[in-house]
Amino acid sequence: MAECCTIPDNDKPDKRKYIPFLLIPLAIVIYVFLDPGVDYLVYNILGLDKTTPLTKAIRFFLYDTPKVMILLTVIVFVVGIIRSYFSPEKTREALEGKPLFIGNIMAATLGIVTPFCSCSAIPLFIGFVESGIPLGVTFSFLVAAPMINEVALVLLFGLFGWQMALLYAATGLLIAIVSGWVIGKLKVERFVEEWVYEIKTGDFQMAEVKVTFHDRIQAGYTAVVDIVSKVWIYIVAGIAVGAAVHGYVPENFMASFMGKDAWWSVPLAVLIGVPLYSNAAGIIPILQALLGKGAALGTALAFMMSTIGLSLPEMIILKKVIKLPLIIIFVSVVATGIMIVGFLFNWIY
């Protein structure tokens, strides 16, 4: 997908590796003083009237954009370092010979931390199948890896709070585990293209390279350049739309069609969300604003998960190795899981 195929510039002078560390205290200071600072800027310096929709929108934008960008930079950096301890090859090794249910749990969990991009979905899929990892376990990985990513978690944490981030991660993990397990039970091996089974994979024989902590910091830095340079525009655009919604859309406007009483809003959200491919960066700020206007939590969650977790480009890539019936099964099982989560949360809250 769009998230993977740009070229990071690795040829930076070494000294730059320490810039992120120097910026962390600065980031904390800005983060702490952001709220009063933006208030001061909007009401005192710009002298805007607190009650107008325009002021509400401007304040929302000026506060949320730097907040999310700071969080994003810090967390992507840390996650980049953590990810350098994992690789698809190591994950495969860990999953080999694991029974179905335990395998699903492990695959979904490793899916969060293993560096993965959809453009290597095919070699990864073949690599897993070849080493005898059950299809169900492989799918748990393929559901969790795109759905629970650091960009989504940062935005949820920054805009909704840690509870929402945790809720999203936990339910996403559950969906990945259960859908993989269900797919595993359905005996779908015959829907994998025959040539996949014929491929002979060699043992992975990468030369042992000693990875120093210095290299891992570099990995964190590369991740920041790579990810932030790609998603910032979506974040700014998403927050801008969110700000407009925040200022101009009347209270409870969303209640009638995204509210909890409209039961059909959950399946509709999933139906729209699956073919719609957007990254978390653009979609979450808008949803946050909509939630404030009476949209139901379960509906918003369902929309988010189906947009981020299931995407048309990924299905097209996977179509090369699995046949259409399995793609349909895969999407239906995961979409059903997302809908159950949506209904559940609309019912609880």
Place this chain on the structure above:
Amino acid sequence: MKIEILGTGCAKCHKLEEMVRETVKAEGISADISKVDDIKKIMRYGVMTTPALVIDGKVKVAGKLPSSEEIKQLLGGK
């Protein structure tokens, strides 16, 4: 020296090929460079992430774009 670049055609794979060719030229290394696009051949190396750099049949780098400094070292240049 036999150098193979494994990749199914993503931007990073092309970039790696380009970097390797540049390094080989700049360092005056005699090498036979080829790009492997075929997924079946790629899988034979057991690699699950592209781009990958294979030198004399051994996978040296997989799943990331090395810096030109690293490439130089891997190719044995000083």
